[in-house]
Amino acid sequence: LARREFNPFLHNAWMLMGKAQFQKGDFPEAAATFSYIARLYAGQPKITANARIWLAQCYTQMGWYYDAEDVLQKVNNDSLPATLAPAYSRTYGHYLLGSQRYREAIPHLLTTIKNEKNKRQKSREYFLLGQLYQLLQDPAKAYQAYGKVIKLSPPYEMELNARIRQTECFSYGELSNPAQVKKATDKLYRMTRSDKNKEYLDQIHYALGNIYLSAKDTAQAIKEYHQLTGRKIGFKPAGGLNTVHDALVYYTIVKEVLGQEWLNNELFRLGTSRLANLLLSDILGEETKFF
Numbered sequence: 001l002a003r004r005e006f007n008p009f010l011h012n013a014w015m016l017m018g019k020a021q022f023q024k025g026d027f028p029e030a031a032a033t034f035s036y037i038a039r040l041y042a043g044q045p046k047i048t049a050n051a052r053i054w055l056a057q058c059y060t061q062m063g064w065y066y067d068a069e070d071v072l073q074k075v076n077n078d079s080l081p082a083t084l085a086p087a088y089s090r091t092y093g094h095y096l097l098g099s100q101r102y103r104e105a106i107p108h109l110l111t112t113i114k115n116e117k118n119k120r121q122k123s124r125e126y127f128l129l130g131q132l133y134q135l136l137q138d139p140a141k142a143y144q145a146y147g148k149v150i151k152l153s154p155p156y157e158m159e160l161n162a163r164i165r166q167t168e169c170f171s172y173g174e175l176s177n178p179a180q181v182k183k184a185t186d187k188l189y190r191m192t193r194s195d196k197n198k199e200y201l202d203q204i205h206y207a208l209g210n211i212y213l214s215a216k217d218t219a220q221a222i223k224e225y226h227q228l229t230g231r232k233i234g235f236k237p238a239g240g241l242n243t244v245h246d247a248l249v250y251y252t253i254v255k256e257v258l259g260q261e262w263l264n265n266e267l268f269r270l271g272t273s274r275l276a277n278l279l280l281s282d283i284l285g286e287e288t289k290f291f
Helices: 010-023 027-040 045-061 065-077 082-098 102-115 119-135 139-151 156-167 178-192 195-214 218-229 244-257 273-284
Strands: none
Touching: 010 027, 010 045, 027 045, 045 065, 045 082, 065 082, 082 102, 102 119, 119 139, 119 156, 139 156, 156 178, 156 195, 178 195, 195 218, 218 244, 244 273
């Protein structure tokens, strides 16, 4: 009679209460509940490990990273049950992200993605992976991660953002083939004509600007950014301008792509004194070295 009543399902009720407090955002109360469960069921490793994993999530949400690491270390030292390995990896990755240890977090995020069954959640995790690779200056892997987001057919806004993020992963000059540029821009141009994208036109023009900048098509990039911001950015080529013909080529590009309004000394300049002397010589009909 002096013994405590035994109910093999009681711990589920305690865990459910802690999770409810966590979902409400009441992390201190949830932490207290999970800490109590870990003490109450100290002789049952699986229950204790699960409670500590959730406790670490609470600490991470509160910014208590030292405490989160300490709890996770205890879970790992006590031989983690195999069934809780995905939850442990997800929680440890979250802790590392909160601690801004981004490179260390990636293996845990990859494990989380591998074990994720929900397609929408998996697409969010791939998007996060792409952001991490971008942050770590690995554009090729970031591009691949965003591509996997798109293949999972996520909600439209996420798919659009993944496509836009992909355009940020091109390095300057990477798109050197006109066919590559056309392939990269065609879908975006079609998107600008769709009524459902009216709210996203700024993002789409930003993406187009990124592509043209990567393709070294500076004039077209300026045009897209102008449609995005309304600001007029000057086009001022320099280097490799050796003949009057070079000047006429750039003049024609600016006129055809950006329009007559760009043909003034504020928005269009050719940065070479040698070319200026050549132009003056052609106009005056004799060799001139004014600059």
